[in-house]
Amino acid sequence: MRIAISLVAAAIALSACGMSEQADDGTDQAAPATETTTTTTAPPTTTTQETTTTQQTTEKPASKPSAGTKKVRIVDFTYQPGNITVPVGTTVVWTQLDQSTHTVDFDDGTKSGDMAKGDTYKRTFDKPGKYPYVCFYHPRMTGTVTVTS
Ligand SMILES: [Cu+2]
Structure with missing residues (x-):
């Protein structure tokens, strides 16, 4: 019984270590990555909207009639x-x-x-x-x- 318990404890300790390391790494990288992504995404989104607006203007003659x-x-x-x-x-x-x-x-x-x-x-x-x-x-x-x- 003692052997089994210590093995389980060791397994938990190992997995806990592994998880905490991954979690730390993930958390540390995630924060800046998200900010960077948000900042980077913002201008393209605006550009996309402008492009969409331009396309809508171009497509208006075609889409208007269907309405x-x-x-x-x-x-x-x-x-x-x-x-x-x-x-x-x-x-x-x-x-x-x-x-x-x-x-x-x-x-x-x-x-x-x-x-x-x-x-x-x-x-x-x-x-x-x-x-x-x-x-x-x-x-x-x-x-x-x-x-x-
Ligand atoms: Cu006729």
Whole structure:
């Protein structure tokens, strides 16, 4: 029994020594290391934010429309709703739900091309104004997108 106890005691003493040394080393190194890391990290974080801001500014035209999306359905040979008013930067999405082929052809020359059932067509409006459009196959099918600033 005495041998066993002394062995255990020795083992505890050894492990305690080892642990305390590691703990001391770790604590001593950790303090300055953390300060250094914090100080070093701070400027890059600011730089990252500036970079992010710049990127956001660049990406705004692309990300803005996704926030402002207006949907128009093409149903029964009509655009529903046919006349819409949206703020500048809005992306309008036409969804074609008729069996018959339709198009969204703007007076300014922008055209969707043939749209079969289930097709969608998107156009982002970055400038205020009136954008009338018509179906190439059905001239009575008309609509207007009014873009406000
Ligand atoms: Cu049509």
